[in-house]
Amino acid sequence: MAKKxxxxxxxxExxxxxxxxxxxxxxxxECNVVLEIGKYIKDMLGEYENVEIKFSRLGDKNFSLEQRTNEANVWGADLYLSIxxxxxxxxxxxxxxxPGAGAKTQAFQNAVHSKIIGKKVFTKDRGKKRANFHVLRESKMAAMLTENGFIDNKTDAAILKSRSKLILIAAGHVEGVAEFLGLKKKPESKPTSSNSEKLYKVQVGAFSDKGNADNLAAELKKKGYQTYIVQE
Ligand SMILES: [Zn+2]
Structure with missing residues (x-):
């Protein structure tokens, strides 16, 4: 199956x-807030299989609206989601x-909109709207744009300053996309509760002289690290 x-x-920018x-x-x-949301989206959408993600930017970047829609069109994106x-x-x-979008794009909007509202981060649902924006008009695939609160409103700004709220906003976007595309989680991705059981090993040195290895191990032990020497 081709990846979405x-x-x-x-x-x-x-x-x-x-x-x-x-x-x-x-x-x-705005540029910084959407970037943070985007980084959470990258991690979360990465937990699904059969999906490829391309970002207009994952940092500061001069990038026009035309360049964005051209990039998505040339890449052959299935969905365009502007944040x-x-x-x-x-x-x-x-x-x-x-304004002229068909049933498929409406279904995409319904899925993402309702997942984000379902996170109960925002105090008001302003509705599913239509507008003649460049990114919606010039993109060839189903496209939608989200406006995640008002930066000049104190209540919304407090939401946008909260890391946990931004994670929920990102999760709403990801769950909407996943539902619309029928994506499934990768088998190896476990719920967060079991992530703590993962074991990450760190190797700090490799020596041909066992004495040098012993010295480093002793040094690390002194600093409180658990160490052991493996012969390969
Ligand atoms: Zn904007």
């Missing part, structure tokens, strides 16, 4: 000179699809 391709467009930071308010910049933070005096969450 999901293009995640993290809105705006970045926090550096000459870049578009997006909306600004309450000590927050933004609102501004201009309002509160809550809303999502957008293109």
């Amino acid at each position: 391709k999901v293009y995640i467009d993290l809105g705006h 970045g926090d550096l000179k000459g870049m578009d930071p997006g909306a600004v308010g309450n000590g927050l910049k 933004h933070i609102n501004a201009g005096g309002g509160i809550g969450f809303e999502s957008y699809i293109y």
